[in-house]
Amino acid sequence: MMSFFRLVMLFAVLALPSALHAELAVGTRAPQFTTQGALAGKEIPVDLRAALRRGPVVLYFYPKAFTQGCTLETRAFAEAHDQFAAAGATVIGMSADDLPTLRRFSTEACRDKFAVAVATPDIISAYDVHLRREGMPAGMASRTSYVIAPNGHIAFVHSDLDYRDHVRLTLTAVESFKRARK
Numbered sequence: 001m002m003s004f005f006r007l008v009m010l011f012a013v014l015a016l017p018s019a020l021h022a023e024l025a026v027g028t029r030a031p032q033f034t035t036q037g038a039l040a041g042k043e044i045p046v047d048l049r050a051a052l053r054r055g056p057v058v059l060y061f062y063p064k065a066f067t068q069g070c071t072l073e074t075r076a077f078a079e080a081h082d083q084f085a086a087a088g089a090t091v092i093g094m095s096a097d098d099l100p101t102l103r104r105f106s107t108e109a110c111r112d113k114f115a116v117a118v119a120t121p122d123i124i125s126a127y128d129v130h131l132r133r134e135g136m137p138a139g140m141a142s143r144t145s146y147v148i149a150p151n152g153h154i155a156f157v158h159s160d161l162d163y164r165d166h167v168r169l170t171l172t173a174v175e176s177f178k179r180a181r182k
Helices: 004-015 017-023 048-052 069-077 081-086 097-106 122-125 163-181
Strands: 034-039 044-046 057-061 090-097 115-118 144-148 155-161
Touching: 004 069, 044 048, 048 057, 048 155, 057 069, 057 163, 069 081, 081 090, 081 163, 090 122, 097 115, 097 163, 115 155, 115 163, 144 163, 155 163
Parallel strands: 057 090, 090 115
Antiparallel strands: 034 044, 034 115, 057 144, 144 155
């Protein structure tokens, strides 16, 4: 049987050419982190290692809360939350926004479904998701979605400022992971 990593890599190579230009490669060990976040308007600690103990993690970086694309992307993740949960995945949104902003965003855009967390400069650097676009302020994260397997390795990555495919593609990767583990 084809391993999950080989299946995801094949899927990325054949179907997702944009994944080839992603910041961290499939198979790379995901940098561990702890940071502050918010869920349902309440401050919470966010620890990647702890989240991975429960199953795969969808870690998606976005540039700025309450902007049109980021809000639409986050609402799409909220709408698909039950499908991610059924596949055993935890969704965590990451941006350089401050904690008060993320508390509001966790309720208004995330609809209390999943945590959003502060992507510190160290986390942005570790995941190499600096938004490098003329006219954009320094320190913002690019729009990059990772699926991280419970063993801590990146199993899938999609990096594109267009938010529309992030939810569909990460959900497909998580569901493939679930099928491969059966």
